[in-house]
């Protein structure tokens with residue numbers, strides 16, 4: 001992927017948008033758990049990227065840069081929500097779950113919902129690292145560049161976030177059946 | 183191998199979707215704690231991945247892109263034009279206010295008048311020259327003028 005350049009701005013913006021907009025939406029949606037906000041973040045991310053494209057030239061990867069802008073915009077929005085005391089506890093949000101068939105799948109659907117609830121208890125940083133690693137399958141060094149952290153810190157954060165989720169789900173009794181006897 | 187190392191490796195393998203190395207499998211055979219960790223992390227990772235996102239058509243993204251491109255084209259020049267015309271307007275207004283203000287006019291007239299006054303009055307040397315000249319012509323008149331000045 002070539003950086004966004006002035007002489008080919010439309011073509012590059014087009015290419016970047018097609019390739020990254022849905023991926024950036026996925027990240028923003030998972031962090032914010034709100035469709036409208038996530039779509040707004042994607043548009044704002046590309047606007048900022050376009051306006052600051054000259055600063056970008058020297059950087060290595062467009063994706064890292066775009067992910068970083070997206071994550072920062074999400075953090076801004078989360079801070080704004082906190083300031084406005086509007087941390088709408090996502091129950092009102094348009095979260096869609098996997099459609100399952102049968103009774104067994106109803107249980108699975110419930111479990112997915114419970115995990116989602118517990119994910120809200122992760123810190124924004126933990127949630128971001130968790131999302132970028134688990135869903136986006138990004139390597140640790142790229143996550144480190146996106147979050148401006150050290151690789152070791154990112155690894156530790158990912159481990160901590162999974163362990164925290166595990167602990168929270170245990171407390172809810174969700175993981176009871178998964179434990180081996182003894 | 184310590185249990186914490188094993189837990190980290192289990193998480194890595196489950197995240198990457200690769201098989202557990204022989205070393206870990208051997209550890210698992212004799213460590214119930216890590217067996218439990220494996221089962222629980224597997225549940226967390228598996229069910230997290232089952233979460234679906236709202237999906238949009240290519241057409242939807244195309245529409246979003248077109249609206250974005252509109253902004254990238256119109257916003258920077260509009261800002262520049264607005265900024266420039268604003269600056270020009272402010273300068274013109276300031277000029278008009280300054281040059282037409284009563285204060286400026288009074289000051290301007292006063293300064294012109296004092297300048298004219300200063301240039302019309304003779305200097306000290308000129309006065310003495312005049313007195314000398316008049317003294318030569320009429321000594322009594324020269325003395326009078328000198329006393330007056």
Ligand SMILES: [Zn+2]
Pocket residue numbers: 184185188209213214215216
């Ligand atoms: Zn162990």
